[in-house]
């Protein structure tokens with residue numbers, strides 16, 4: 566790529582000097598560690614979606630950041646209410662999968678990269694459940710549940 570002339574750069578920098586730049590030039594808020602184009606795509610068309618993804622990713626990271634070796638999953642003490650349901654990390658991972666499907670391709674791919682890395686850590690830090698109860702194979706409507714539900718849980 567040819568180097569840009571210093572004059573051109575100076576001119577660009579000076580464009581909004583001393584004035585507030587128009588709204589469209591302001592960057593959108595970052596979304597966790599998504600690259601800027603993917604973050605912008607996550608913000609696009611669905612207000613609140615990007616914030617929700619950032620919140621879910623930080624819950625997933627916090628779970629993986631817990632000290633000690635093996636991590637056990639714990640069901641939410643109050644699974645019926647939307648806020649408390651996400652105390653269960655498997656529910657958080659479900660929500661990320663659901664949101665990922667709604668994203669434009671660039672953001673879907675970028676979120677997929679982050680999730681691959683986090684899922685690898687999740688697999689390393691958790692153990693397979695040798696005998697999961699029926700509810701971890703399928704939900705109440707009979708829809709199959711993802712693999713992250715069948716990791717070892719705290720004794721309940």
Ligand SMILES: [Zn+2]
Nearest residue numbers: 643646648649
């Ligand atoms: Zn609750």
